[in-house]
Amino acid sequence: MRIGELARRAGVTTKTVRYYESLELITPARLPNGYRDYSEHDVRLVREVRALSELGLRVEQTRPFLECLAAGREHADDCPAALAGYQQAITDLNARIEALTTRRDILVHHLRQAAYRGSTLSEPFEERTVVHDPTKLPADLPVPYDDGAADHLPGRAVPSLRLPSTAGDMIDLAELGRDGRSILYCYPLTGRPDADLPEGWDAIPGARGCTPEACGFRDHHEELREAGVSGVFGLSSQDTDYQREVVDRLSLPFAMLSDTGFRLADALDLPTFHAGGSRLYKRLTLVIRDGRIEHVFYPIFPPDRHARQVLGWLHDTLGD
Incomplete structure (x- = not known):
């Protein structure tokens, strides 16, 4: 098949296919006229790279999975090297999460310093992740309706409390x-x-x-x-x-x-x-x-x- 059909069936662009070729993740056959001829196996390889990339693996980290398929295994992660690839990806993600968490905590600290600057409070409150800005109203809030729950109040004496x-x-x-x-x-x-x-x-x-x-x-x-x-x-x-x-x-x-x-x-x-x-x-x-x-x-x-x-x-x- 031609590169356009492969890209369509694998859900990627032709530019992505050429990039995978440059890394020798896929190696299509050549026709006598010099055109590339992609196979069903190439479609599966490109789909596998795309799926693993969506999970956060770098393109180069997908190579052990493709080699597992090339060895005739039914699943791309049937080989020990693929399992090691999963572990390395998890390690990389943990490092990124830790870095992002540190960055978030620094931002929270700066926010609290700004929000409470000049405060007379003697004890700081526990720092937590910022999840909203209470001074601003989100768009499209539901409008409350009058259910009559306050109709009895005008004229009532206020109790001594x-x-x-x-x-x-x-x-x-x-x-x-x-x-x-x-x-x-x-x-x-x-x-x-x-x-x-x-x-x-x-x-x-x-x-x-x-x-x-x-x-x-x-x-x-x-x-x-x-x-x-x-x-x-x-x-x-x-x-x-x-x-x-x-x-x-x-x-x-x-x-x-x-x-x-x-x-x-x-x-x-x-x-x-x-x-x-x-x-x-x-x-x-x-x-x-x-x-x-x-x-x-x-x-x-x-x-x-x-x-x-x-x-x-x-x-x-x-x-x-």
Whole structure:
């Protein structure tokens, strides 16, 4: 057969076939007119080289396998030299993996230095492989729908619950909104640049986006205060130490409240969900005035624009 047919049947280019010939991995016969004449055996050899190359073997490392076939063995790895070829390829891959792992760890170290530069945290967190950037939202996130789980909240009195804050004090939720409106936004889980999110996180409607949401409230904090907000608070089921890292890293000008026991969720029947084996708050925001819920934002999407949404509502309310 001609070189074009061989290349088509073996799934390679004619240039690749000529390269294999230059290495004498295949040696086609010559016709009287000087043309190369490739056989079925050549097709099998080229396919074998291609398959081994896809496994990570260098082209030269495939030679013992081809010699095994030339010796009449049924399989290319029936010979001791082929088994040694496998072992050498594994050794080479292990060396590459080790080098890449070292390079990755150095990059992680540099990332953590940059992310936590100027941090006041006294103890560093365990370094882990970087898997995501929590400040950015992936494209095509599923949009949460209004399931009516917050319809009962407007007008409800906020229960007297004392929760620990990242500022080091205890906040009585019933006292919120006594001196101007308070914004209490509940969120599922704030990610870190060096930690995994729960499996399938991006596929859960309304789950992703806690860090961009917090950054939005940070960036619009002064505007919210000018619009009559006396205080902004984030609330989640993570403990205070976890939340303090976020407040410190993101330079948040407001405190986070820890509700590990879901006391507020149980008292007001707030919506929650499960992910990664944990119960988490669904994202919603309460506008509290004089100890009562004046307005509820639910569902919230996209979370990175939510602070502006709250600010717009406040401006509209002030204009009424």
